[in-house]
Amino acid sequence: MRTSRRGFVAGASAFAVLGTKSAFAQKKYDDGATDKEIKIGHTGPYSGPASSYGQIGKTIEAFFKSVNEAGGVNGRKINFITRDDGYSPPKMVELVRQLVEQDKVLCLFNTLGTPTNTAIHRYMNQKKVPQLYVATGASKWGKPKEFPWTMGFQPDYHTEGVVYAKHILANVKDAKIGVLMQNDDYGKDYYEGFRDGLGKETGKIVKHVTFEVTDPTVDSQVIQLKDSGANVFFNIATPKAAAQAIRKAADIGWKPAQYLNNVSASVGSVMRPAGLENSQGIITAQYLKDPTDKQWESTDDFKAWVAWMDKWMPGANKADANHVFGYAVSNLMLETLKKCGDTLTRENVMKQAANYQKYKLPLLLPGITISTSPTDYYPIQSVQLARFKGETWDLFGDVMSAEGS
Amino acid sequence: MAASSKKWVLGVIAIAVLLPLLQPVFPDVVSNYRLFLVSTMIIAAIAVLGLNLLTGFNGQFSLGHGAFYAVGAYTAAILMDKLNVPYWATIPAAAIVCFIVGYLFGLPALKLEGHYLALATFALALAVPQILKYKWLEGLTGGVQGIVLMKPEVPFGLPLNEDQWLYYFCLLVMIVLFWGAANMLNSRSGRAMMAIRDQYMAADTMGIDTALYKTVTFGISAAYTGIAGALSASAIAFVAPDSFGIFLSIKFLIGLVVGGIGSLLGSVLGGIFYVLVDNSAQSLTQFIRNDLGLPFDLSAYTVFGVLLIAIIYLMPMGIAGGLYMAYRKLRGARA
């Protein structure tokens, strides 16, 4: 009797254990996730030469604050830890190891810069910690076979370069192309894409000049381009140098067909300083809504963004496209976490990130959506060409995607 | 005094050697990350020591030691990447290359003094990242993309992980280099070096070959900093022009001054400070922003600037100088 009774108790408790286990099976956590919070790591250049991009980190921080205020993600608060890497690769390695090993974050999100992300690329994949939606347009972030834990976000520079090249070949007769390039990996990526896009016609590049970020002006370079007799000008520069180049070209009476990289396609911080009259007809490729472009003011997502900015980043300059970028990419992160549900493992985060079908993200141009899969780690692959007219960008042609070009 | 300081040094080394063994006991305190952090401090200390040999002990300015650090790092990286040279063998190679570069640079530097030497070295620090991107060197240096490397593997099947091994390796290099520096400074040559700093004319008249001493010191200084660069290439497993901007040189200078000019202990303290100042500026900023609340947006860079000025205020002769003064005061009070 006693034995069977004991057997019964044991059996019942075993059942109870099983029962609770299956109840808990819904919730699975890796480092950085609990019932109460999700820890996300981030680094950005809050100081140093790239400090203008520090605004992205500040926007993301404000965004998650607003998410927490509204109750968090599936009942969990986001603990967003951000640090200053000063755009230095060695510093980045140190900080990211701290985030992963000491702070034990669930994933890294939107770390900024090509050299900095390259420095941690292998480490993140060895540790199997997601390095999600990095803020750089290099094409190496979309290689799921070799680096399954790293994913990009924006259209890569290479693709954009191809798009311009195709447009020039189709539209400019007897093109003689002059290229101004910032002498770093970002400039190089664009330039190589551009050359690939020209294919056999690379001979059409008659002049290729570089500048350093420390150069006070690019006047000397623009003079060289004009002297080469180029009738097409491809401007691969960050805002300050891009604006200087556009202005200098006008000053010395050089009137080529101008192509400007998306990085600097801001009405407020490039076209206006360069002079609106000097900027007419410039062509660029876009995927986000330019906050200084009046045509978006009546769209719903833009209005929501303005209201959010007023509430959560009062005093911040709304003309700064970094705020748009930060807001858009944060929305994608939020959606990814929501999709993870209660299975907050690193594996599931990557699985969900690689599972978007034509998802509509706020502030993307109409017709541009997010699509990913286990073999496609490029969330945004489409851009649309736009021509500067009056005070805004005039979109034209079809939405073009990477596979198409 | 000498005997007691020797005891101290041996004691610190013993603690440093035993540190990783405490890892199983206190896994959270002595974590892999912390060992890595200490390794970066050791590397910085070696770089600052290199600068100290030149500036602190020989009286020559340099605002450009980041250049030698970069040359050392790239020497190591290219040897590992192109020729499959093992990481430990890159250390002497980087030392030799940097010694030659430093010695050659020391020749024109002989004619320059004070601010002019500062400019020349500054120019060197500016030029090196540009040279790394130079079109005809791209095949070797990887141009703007840099070179991605493998982390050093643990040899002889030792029961250590990568971070522990890196730590021991850096520690060993540091002990050898500091020991070498201490011996050199205690020798005839070392006294000649310092005589040139303190009484140039007198040293010259006494028959010291000042030109030779100054250029060789430049070479040795560059070699020390170059070795630090080579170690960093192994530790970070990545080199790129962006890692060696002008601010790197400035940070070595900060490490030198804050640690203590003309002091071996100061170089160690400078190395620690070099790593800690950023992190402490960041945590301090977080604290002020979150817990005190400010009407405007405070950045860690501001706090960094304030910290620097505050430290010079409290200890104009650096931490080593400050400690020495405090020690003297204590002794004086007891006597």
Add this chain to the structure above:
Amino acid sequence: MEQLLQQFASGLANGAIYACVALALVMIYVSTDHINFAQGEMAMFSAYISWQLMDWGMSFWIAFVLTVLISFAMGVLIERLILRPLHNAPVLSIIVVFIGLLAIFNSMAGAFWSYLIKEFPSPFPKADFGIAGVIGPHQLGVVLVTLIVLGLLFVFFRYTPLGLAMRAAAQNPQMARLVGVRVDWMLALGWGLAASVGAVAGIMVAHIVYLEPNMMGGILLYAFASALVGGISNPAGAVAGGFIVGILENMVAYAGNQIEKATGVYIIGNGEKLTVALIIVIFVLTVRPAGLFGRVVVKRV
């Protein structure tokens, strides 16, 4: 030929920028014996002050005068509050303090006015004249303003009692004290003057490179080289140095271009122009250690 002329003119215009900032560096050096690494950032901060005043509705020239005055006060304050207590500290410690100031000014400007580039107006009329295209009205204006500031400084240091007292205080503090010069206040005045000159430079430069917190980073290096090549204690030399560096740099790029055109081989270009220009500067300095226009000071032991 057209390119050579344009490169020369653009070098001249850039040179004017370097000259302006170099002048401020020389001011500090002449009056305090230090090279101020924060000079560029202070000039940038002054330019922001001027921008802010104009944003509040003031006209260019009123904002200009006010900014120069505010900057003067700022310079005096920095000397009295931060450097005065450190007058016995070693030179390198002072340099670290300057780096601290650099970080503070740079980050504060970013915090107050954001890192977005801003347009900065030019006070000079947008005239279309014969050599427009080669050199713009603002560029010519900057050259002019630089020369005016230089002239004013020359008169001040040569002929006014205050200027003479300042020079005496810097060169031989003990003797100056003996003849009744308030040496400590002279240092503060020197800081004030340098900050004012820097403010003029910042305002002139901001139109050309656009206003942003990092705008002076590159320029300071050039200004540093300019001041040294001309002779760090000689204002006229510094201005000449600025023009020399500006033109030299463009000529290096031009020469590289011509070589590439002629031979088809890339040897030097824009990536190397700074390096080559600096090598030339250093070479000059090894031949003439006190700079092109500096006097060699005979040292007594």
